[in-house]
Amino acid sequence: MKKRAIILLGIIVLLSMSACTKKEKNITLEDSEVNIERAEEDPEQQTTDDIKDGQEESEHPDVDDTQSENTESMYVTYEIEPVQDxxxxxxxxATLATSEYELIHIISPQYPELTKAMDQWNKKQTEQYQEMFSDCVEYSKEIYVENPDNWMGYYTVSSGINVKRSDSLIFSFLESWDSFMGGAHPNHGNKxxxxxxxxxxxxxxxxxxxxITELITVLDQRLTQTYSEDIFFDDDLSAYMKSYYLDPPEGERSKFQFIVGYEGITFYFSPxxxxxxxxxxxxxxxxxSEYPxxxxxxxxxxxxxxYALQLSEYTDESLLIDGTLRTLCVSGMMDEYQVCSEINITIDDQVTTQETFSYNIKPYYVKxxxxxxxxxxxxxxNEYEDFMIFVLKGTNAEYLGTIDGGIRDFNDPSKFRMEHMIHMLSTVCGVRYYHVGDDGIPVSDSEDYQIIGDVSLTSKIELEGDLIDPDTGKTTGTKTFPAGTEFVYVSTDYKNYVKFMVDQDQLVRLSVTDDDPQLVNGKDAEECFENLLFAD
Structure with missing residues (x-):
C-alpha cells in the first residue's frame, strides 16, 4: 500500500517544524482545551463541547513531557521514516520511476537488542529498495526512449508499514508492498x-x-469456510500448503507470512x-483463546x-470486538478530484457511512x-489534520465526534501524543500528551502545549514578564525586558499566557489573551513584537 509523507506547506516560520498540522476549520482551541465536535442523540444535530482536561497535570508543565529514559514501559515507542525517490x-x-518505502526507528532505550535488529532491518530494506528502484529506472528508460508518445505510466516499487503489536514481548509490523515493472497488472502482497x-x-x-501440520489443517478449515473453495489452486488445500510451505518438490520452501498480534496470530496469503x-x-x-x-x-x-494499533485502510482487518472475531474495513469514497467525501466503516456486512472532507485517511483500532x-x-x-472517533458495538460503529489535531506514536491508550496548530503570537505547532478517557475521548495530561521548532519573536517595546523557575513552575519575580529582546517560544496554555526563553537561561511568562487583536500585557500584539506570522 502506498503511503505519502506529509509535507508542511505555508509560512516560513513553520519550516523548522516536523509533521505539524494547519488549522483551517471552525473547531477552535479555547479555554486551554481542544474542542471536540460531538454527535448528539439525534445524528442530524451536532454541537461543540470541550474535550476534558486531565486531572493529572504535568508536575513541570514547561519541561518536555516525553517519557524518561529510566521509565519501564510495557509498550515500545518508535518512529516511522518515509523514504521517497x-x-x-x-x-x-514524464515520470519514469518512483520508489516509496518506510523505515522504523526504535525510540525506547530499554530495548537495545530490538534497536540493533531494526537498524539491521532498515539497512537491508534500504539496500533492497535502492536495487529495485535502480531496475525500475533502467527498464523504464528503455521503454520510454523507444516510444515516448505512448508512455503508459511510471514503473514503481513501494511499501508501507503498519505496526500491529508493540508491547514488552513482541514488536510486529505488517509490510504491505506493491510494484509495477511492466506487464498486465501490478503486483501486491503482505509480509x-x-x-x-x-x-x-x-x-x-x-x-x-x-x-505446523496441525496449523495447516486448521488453516485449511478456516480458509475454505471463509472463501469459496473454487478460488484455490488445489482442491486438497492441506496437501498443497504442505508441499508449498513444508516439503516443496524443488527449491526452498516458502515462508508463512504472519503477525503475532495482541489477541491472536493472523496469516496473510498474497496473490x-x-x-x-x-x-x-x-x-x-x-x-x-480458540487454539491454546x-x-x-x-x-x-x-x-x-x-492497546492501540494502526489499521490498513481499504483492507479487511480481523479484530476482536465485544468478544467476537469480526472483519472491519475502513474505506474512503473518492470523487473526481481525489477528495474523500465520505468514509465507510464495514463491520462484517454492516456499513456505517460518515461524511468527511479529506485527501487521505489513517484508521486506528483502540481497545x-x-x-x-x-x-x-x-x-x-493545507495538511490540516483532525480525527473522528467511533465506539464499536457488535457490527455497529457509533459516531462520537471529531477532534482537531494529529495523533502521533499511538500504541498506548494511556499516553499518546497529539499535535495542534496554535495561533498565538504567530502560528506554531504545539504538542500535548493525552490518554483515552472512559468514554473513548482523549483527555489531556497537561495544561501547556509544548512548541515544536525554533520559533522566536523580537520585541518592539519594553515588556514586563513573570520569571518562572523551570524546575518547580513557580513564579520567582518579575523583570522588564528592553526593546529588541529575542523571546524564544517554549509553551502556551492557548488562553492566558505564552512562556518564552530569554538569553537561554530565563524562563519568562507573558500575559497574552487570544482576543481580536491579541493582547500582550493589555497592548496590541502587533505593537509589541516584530513580524508576527499567522497561517490562513
Missing part, C-alpha cells in the same frame, strides 16, 4: 515481521506454533500464493488489556477498558 525523463515531461523485543530475534513460524491474482489476497486470524494448544504461550501469556473504538485520522487542505 523518483526519476523523470530528460525533458521533465509479516515479528521480533522478540528482548532478544531482537525475528521469529519464524516454528517459534510460535507448536505443531499467486494459494489462488490466482484475480482472487486477491486471503487472510485468516486464529485467536489464542496450537500456539506457544511465550508470546501471549501477558497481553496488555488496553480500552473492555470497549472497542475506532479513531480515523484525516488530512485535508
Amino acid at each position: 523518483d526519476v523523470s525523463s530528460d525533458d521533465l515531461t 509479516g515481521h515479528n521480533f522478540d523485543v528482548k532478544t531482537g530475534k525475528e521469529l519464524e513460524i516454528e517459534d510460535v506454533v507448536s505443531d 499467486y500464493e494459494l489462488a490466482p491474482y484475480a482472487a486477491g489476497s486471503q487472510e485468516v486470524c486464529l485467536l489464542y 494448544e496450537l500456539f506457544k504461550d511465550d508470546f501471549y501469556s501477558t497481553i496488555p488489556e488496553n 480500552h477498558n473492555g470497549k472497542s473504538y475506532l479513531y480515523i485520522q484525516s488530512v485535508s487542505e
Whole structure:
C-alpha cells in the first residue's frame, strides 16, 4: 500500500517544524482545551463541547513531557521514516520511476537488542529498495526512449508499514508492498515481521506454533469456510500448503507470512500464493483463546488489556470486538478530484457511512477498558489534520465526534501524543500528551502545549514578564525586558499566557489573551513584537 509523507506547506516560520498540522476549520482551541465536535442523540444535530482536561497535570508543565529514559514501559515507542525517490525523463515531461518505502526507528532505550535488529532491518530494506528502484529506472528508460508518445505510466516499487503489536514481548509490523515493472497488472502482497523485543530475534513460524501440520489443517478449515473453495489452486488445500510451505518438490520452501498480534496470530496469503491474482489476497486470524494448544504461550501469556494499533485502510482487518472475531474495513469514497467525501466503516456486512472532507485517511483500532473504538485520522487542505472517533458495538460503529489535531506514536491508550496548530503570537505547532478517557475521548495530561521548532519573536517595546523557575513552575519575580529582546517560544496554555526563553537561561511568562487583536500585557500584539506570522 502506498503511503505519502506529509509535507508542511505555508509560512516560513513553520519550516523548522516536523509533521505539524494547519488549522483551517471552525473547531477552535479555547479555554486551554481542544474542542471536540460531538454527535448528539439525534445524528442530524451536532454541537461543540470541550474535550476534558486531565486531572493529572504535568508536575513541570514547561519541561518536555516525553517519557524518561529510566521509565519501564510495557509498550515500545518508535518512529516511522518515509523514504521517497523518483526519476523523470530528460525533458521533465514524464515520470519514469518512483520508489516509496518506510523505515522504523526504535525510540525506547530499554530495548537495545530490538534497536540493533531494526537498524539491521532498515539497512537491508534500504539496500533492497535502492536495487529495485535502480531496475525500475533502467527498464523504464528503455521503454520510454523507444516510444515516448505512448508512455503508459511510471514503473514503481513501494511499501508501507503498519505496526500491529508493540508491547514488552513482541514488536510486529505488517509490510504491505506493491510494484509495477511492466506487464498486465501490478503486483501486491503482505509480509509479516515479528521480533522478540528482548532478544531482537525475528521469529519464524516454528517459534510460535507448536505443531505446523496441525496449523495447516486448521488453516485449511478456516480458509475454505471463509472463501469459496473454487478460488484455490488445489482442491486438497492441506496437501498443497504442505508441499508449498513444508516439503516443496524443488527449491526452498516458502515462508508463512504472519503477525503475532495482541489477541491472536493472523496469516496473510498474497496473490499467486494459494489462488490466482484475480482472487486477491486471503487472510485468516486464529485467536489464542480458540487454539491454546496450537500456539506457544511465550508470546501471549501477558497481553496488555488496553492497546492501540494502526489499521490498513481499504483492507479487511480481523479484530476482536465485544468478544467476537469480526472483519472491519475502513474505506474512503473518492470523487473526481481525489477528495474523500465520505468514509465507510464495514463491520462484517454492516456499513456505517460518515461524511468527511479529506485527501487521505489513517484508521486506528483502540481497545480500552473492555470497549472497542475506532479513531480515523484525516488530512485535508493545507495538511490540516483532525480525527473522528467511533465506539464499536457488535457490527455497529457509533459516531462520537471529531477532534482537531494529529495523533502521533499511538500504541498506548494511556499516553499518546497529539499535535495542534496554535495561533498565538504567530502560528506554531504545539504538542500535548493525552490518554483515552472512559468514554473513548482523549483527555489531556497537561495544561501547556509544548512548541515544536525554533520559533522566536523580537520585541518592539519594553515588556514586563513573570520569571518562572523551570524546575518547580513557580513564579520567582518579575523583570522588564528592553526593546529588541529575542523571546524564544517554549509553551502556551492557548488562553492566558505564552512562556518564552530569554538569553537561554530565563524562563519568562507573558500575559497574552487570544482576543481580536491579541493582547500582550493589555497592548496590541502587533505593537509589541516584530513580524508576527499567522497561517490562513
